[in-house]
Amino acid sequence: MARKEDDMGEASGYRPPAVVRAMDVLEILSQGRPQRLSDLARLTGVGKSTLLGILNALEERRWVERRDRLYGLGPGLLRLVRRAYGLWNVAEVARPFLERIAADLGVTALVGVPAGDRVRIEDCVPGGQGMQVQARPGEAVPFFAPATAKAFLSALPPERGRALLGRRRLPRFTDRSKVDPEAFWAEVEQARERGYAEDKGEYLEGVRAVAAAVRVGGDPVALVWAVGFGAGLTEAGWHAAGHRVREAADAIARALARESAGGPPAAGPGSPGA
Structure with missing residues (x-):
């Protein structure tokens, strides 16, 4: 019946x-x-x-x-669409920004999208000559890889970020990893103030990274980060890289927002509105 x-x-x-x-x-x-x-x-x-x-x-x-x-x-619709169809052409939009970071600073520049307990790499541009950190599109890093995790959590409202972090001990990737959630959260707050997150050998021994979140509709939908061997840049150079990554993330966010609204094609670095 x-x-x-x-x-x-x-x-x-x-x-x-x-x-x-x-x-x-x-x-x-x-x-x-x-x-x-x-x-x-x-x-x-x-x-x-x-x-x-x-x-x-x-x-x-x-x-x-x-x-x-x-x-x-609200951003819930954006997340729904992203799960079903992917995040627009984020690799195409981000590519010129990644190329500029890699060429100017000699570090590897990447863009990725959170996917469950991982961050899936959408594009990667090696920089400079000699030994470089390598990655391929389609590969993934753990969600709690320090630079990207701090950047993502810092882009959320504090109560949501804290709830996502929880109180469990975090993965120990190297001897420098912050496994205590309170210590990790303190660095999330620093990233919120600066606009970018840092990893000083916490995920890979001898490797540093800086990362920033791409926010569309108020939510972090992608991550941009730069990776290199710690000795490759001075301390001031890594801070400059952090600012470059943050600027790139903001420009990519504006381009994706225009694209999702049916606006004109995204502008690359140095173009009006980028």
Whole structure:
């Protein structure tokens, strides 16, 4: 009997009203203009009490966010799309920035996307001559590899970052690894203040890295980092690399935001708006 009801539902094209109303709300908000509850009620023809329940459900998924009584799309939709289809053409957008960092500083520059308990490398550009840190697109590093993990956590609201870190001991990759979550969190906070994270031989012995998060819609969606042997740059040189990585991450974020909004092609380094 239940099967017959399912068949009838398919044949009749039945659409649950609440689902249709939620889709209507998302379609309206996708136009980019935040809306008040009263405006959404007028545009959808749905009563305020019913509409509020729909908005609350969408807020729980972070598909919708409310700020100062205005509703807009939230980062949850972005994460959903990214899981299903990947993050646009992040490698293509990031490539000119990575090339410039690698050429100017002689370090290996990478971009990657968080994927579960790993960060998947989307592109890698070696820099300089002689021995270099090597990686290939498609390879991955552990999520809690120090530079990328600190950069990702520092780009989240503190309460979310702290919850993700938890209180468990962290992996010990080298003798320099910070395995105590309190010590690790202190470096996350430093990364938040600076705008980039550092790894001084904590993941690979004798290798340093600096990393920054690419934030779109308020959430970190990708990571840019530069890696090299510790003696390859002076201390001031590594700080300069950190600033370059942060600037590249911000420019890539702007380019991806334009692309997701259907704007003009992304600009490379030195181009207007980059």
